[in-house]
Amino acid sequence: MESPDILSCNSLPASDSDSGNPKKPSEDIKVLQEHVIASFQKPNIPNVNVPERIILCLDICCEDNSLFRLGDGTTFTPINMIKRVLDFFLHSKHAINKRTEFALLIMKDNEACWLQNFTNNLKDIINVIDYIQREDCTSDNFDFTSIFQILKQNVDIPEYKQGECIMPPPYVVRTIVLYGRSNCIPLIPLEDPYFMFLKKQPYFYIDILLAHEDDCALYKCEEIYDALQDLDNGYSYVYEVSRNATKIHDCIAKLLAHPLQRPLQKNTDYTFGTRS
Template identity: 45%
Template sequence: MRKRTAMETDPLEKHHQKTNNEVSEDDSESAEVKLHTDNLNVPRSNMDVSRSSSTSSLASSSQNDELVKNGNCPEETVSNDSEVMSGEIQKIPNRNLPAVNVPEKIILCIDLSEDPNYTPFKLGDGTKYAPLYMIKRVAEIFINSKNIINKSHEFALVVLQSDTVAWLRDFTNDPCDIISVLEDMSETQQGDTFDLSALFDVISDHVSLPQVSEPNATPPPFVVRVVLLYSRSHCVPKFVHGQESFSLLLSSDYFTVDILYIHEDPSEANKCEEIFSVLDDLDDRGFSYVLDVPRNTTKLHDNMAKLLGHPLQRPVQKVAYYKLELQEIR
């Protein structure tokens, strides 16, 4: 199964900050780009893919494991980075669908499980917050931003508890409806396992996917997207009862799974790298965005902002580039 090309570009501008102090001590750089649009396509002639490097230790580790497995040396690959990326361009999947900002039915899947002895998120003024508080915060920003982009977008809410999944709120285009439910959520203990089968069974029971007679020419009435915020550092997710529901959903061009993995710093005492590898392998088509972030406030906001792009309009993750550059007009 293919491994996703790591993509951690320059930090984006923090999106809709509520306070001027909401900057982590690790990141004091000024932001360069805001994601205020669903259309993130960049003309390929303006894109220097060789600069698409990663600061994600999990993504880098996952890539290196794959390179070693294939008989390549990570150090040699770094020295030939431009050649590797040039080869990756040839592997870019192509979704031959109209790039139209049709309404999205977005299913926010929030993990309520709390890591034992978790490391809190720390703001620039020294204030510390629990991971779930920050997850709810960026989810709220995401919902409000998508609603500004297109009032027809709808949101549903699913929660991942210790070892169960619950559909809390059905689709609505009223952000306040979802946010009010978000505010009432609280942490649960972390279980030994998490069943991905249960998650996608619940989703399959609550969604219907559009059917289009001429998919290459006619936009669908809507698309369905799962945005999974997984936050366990010790519990590796797996399909306990099969992948039938997941495979059925993923067989549709109008269904996408995006993942933001929020975790502790990787160590021998946790399973962060193994968890990331499982999440990264969920969509072998290459259209999902799979991002990860440790306890870093700035990067948490940046990565959540990267999920604002519409799945029919954004580039695939391996060539997504978020820095604006001035060019001369001839």
């Protein structure tokens, strides 16, 4: 998956104006063929803006070593910056579809905790987020098994029926993992039966936003990023960003896209204008 910051080896295809060299027709055809093949590989599901049930999986153990700085000089600790972008995300999703529901799950030092059931009342979910306080991280690893156990207990996923694939589901479920640690490597239970079940569900998605310290040479940022990739079943959006206020707002804005209506991340193009 592409990432807008320093860890990713690949970037989105450059536009003609960026590269300075116009694409040859054969290259355009090759790219189009790849997009078509990728579309055929996706389940045949309707591209409808059905309501979303979004679980915000918020890491509260992010380090405070480096601060986010706005253009006017205002600084934010990592946890307060995450609260800021979540406020933007919640209000924007609610404006797009007022039937969107949100739940809150937090990652503590070495366990997960379900704090807020699904609600479309923004005041309820924002109040809970506002009162969250950062905690210290004392562990070298965080086991995601506890997260999947909580999801199993609290989340119902619409069943996908091959014969009824043209009928939109009543809703889709999306978990957005907001991971903020730079020295604690996540452990993804690949053989966990429920996790294996989730990865096969066309109406369940996991997106990831990793916000890490600036100097990755002193931390385990790359190992953490690689470990989080195991959450991706091929349809996730995965982003990582250092202490850059502009980029973290850009990333959260890209996560506004509805999972039934967005392309694969590798096929996204956020440039403006037409290609010649």
